[in-house]
Amino acid sequence: MLTPDYYYVIVGGGMAGLQLASRINNDIFFRGKKIAIIEPDDKSINDKTWCFWEKGAGAWDHLTTKTWQKGKFISSEINKDLDLAPYTYKMLRSLDFYEHVKSDLEASGDIVFIKDEITAIDPVTRTAKGKEQDYTATHFFDSRPPKDYKKSENATLIYQHFKGWYIKTEEDIFDPESFTMMDYRINYKDSASFTYVLPLSANEALVEFTFFTPFLTNEKTYDKYLNRYIREILKVTSFEIIEEEIGMIPMTDYPFHEKSTGKITKIGTAGGWVKASSGYSFKNTERKIDLLIQNIKSGRRPSKELFNKKFQKYDSIFLEVLSNRNDLGESLFTKFYTRNSIQDIFRFLDEETSFSEDIKIMLSLYHPEFLKAFFKKL
Structure with missing residues (x-):
């Protein structure tokens, strides 16, 4: 050869x-x-902005645009402050x-x-x-x-799709030390949809309207809800759009x-x-x-044991619930962020929790739809 x-x-x-x-x-x-x-x-x-959390210094710190150790989760019923320490939330363009x-x-x-x-x-x-x-x-x-x-009949697919505006306002309205993980006060009817806000300074931020849905939408819909959020929630009537980003991530x-x-x-x-x-x-x-x-x-196949089957099953069940009852999005994420510490949430999403810790988190999310999803995916 x-x-x-x-x-x-x-x-x-x-x-x-x-x-x-x-x-x-x-x-x-x-x-x-x-x-x-x-x-x-x-x-x-x-073409996109990546965000992630980690403890202490990381390999890409010299490239990060902004970091935060405080955040917020906001629903129609609650406004919760998130103290991330010892984690830092990092933004990389x-x-x-x-x-x-x-x-x-x-x-x-x-x-x-x-x-x-x-x-x-x-x-x-x-x-x-x-x-x-x-x-x-x-x-x-x-x-x-x-x-x-x-098109797979055996897989569940949810689209995370979004559009974001980097905006600059005339007045100082943002707290640059705290980002908003999810804000459900403006959302698309009967869907898991929310606004994500990353403040860069007191008058600059990336404001992004995001869907976790089985369907996609058109660009005018994102624009409509971004405008509503900026004017109705942020109470800003005059702003400049510096840059835009739009994307879709398969959650499957x-x-x-x-x-x-x-x-x-x-x-x-x-x-x-x-x-x-x-x-x-x-x-x-x-x-x-x-x-x-x-x-x-070690001489093994590169792809060997890259995945934890336990967490793959958890993800599969959650996706099935969101696919069947997308209207439960706000309720489920409100339970997730208010009944668990942000540190436990990060550890769970990083697949570092024990089985007993997993059970505690899953019980905090409980809805009958999870039983249906469990037996279907089993």
């Missing part, structure tokens, strides 16, 4: 692909291995991440960037077919989601991880690295890559 063009090919230069490449680049174990990142987009704009990681990788000498779109990967010939040319490798890390995940129990093989490891959304019950992905991706790197160094 001919020597492959590359040791590894990373298909996709988004968050997962670049995080993986960065870890490989900074580990002497991989020194001298030629790696290609193949991505059709230049990644030259700020995608363009800052792309530019920094790409600069580091380009200087390494072992990693090359190729602008192309991969259409298929043949594990037998170890060839990735691109629109411009073909590429061979000993192993592929593939961030392309399978085409059928939205589709078994993405089963698509990985001995020669192809699915990563990012395509690998099931988005936390199904919350939509958070940045820190989750970091944890998956830690395990993946350990597997490679």
Whole structure:
């Protein structure tokens, strides 16, 4: 067999692909291995904002735009302050991440960037077919989601979809030391929908209207509810929209991880690295890559045991409830945030809690719909 063009090919230069490449680049174990990142987009704009929580210093602190140790959860009935310590909630703009990681990788000498779109990967010939040319490798890390995940009869799919405005107001109205995790005072009828507010200063913030729903909507709907929130809740009549972002994140129990093989490891959304019950992905991706790197160094398949089956089942049940009774969104999240400490919530979402702690949290959410969902998913 001919020597492959590359040791590894990373298909996709988004968050997962670049995080993986960065870890490989900074580990002497991989020194001298030629790696290609193949991505059709230049990644030259700020196309999304990532937020995550962690204790103490983190690997990306030098790139964060803003951090908070205080937050709020607000429903139609309650306004709860959240003291996050010892956690910090961190905000990272995608363009800052792309530019920094790409600069580091380009200087390494072992990693090359190729602008192309991969259409298929043949594990037998170890060839990735691109629109411009073909590429061979000993192993592929593939961030392309399978085409059928939205149509699977055996999986539950909720869309986290949103539009955000970076706004600047004439008067100082925000508390830059506290962000709003969820505010349900303005919501779309009979749906799990809320506003998320990240204040950058006293007069600048990212205000985002977000849905966790089985359906999608149009851009005018986001604009309508963003305008309502800013005018009715924030009481702002004059503001400037500095920047906009819009996106969709699949929250699903589709078994993405089963698509990985001995020669192809699915990563990012395509690998099931988005936390199904919350939509958070940045820190989750970091944890998956830690395990993946350990597997490679130990001679195991990269995708081996990346997932905790217990928490996958919890996520699956929660998604089923939201899918069947989306109108319960505000009630369920109000129970979640008022009957548990924010520290326990973060540990649960990070899959660090014990079974007895899990039971306590699940009982705090109890609704008959959970029994129906449990038996269906069982």
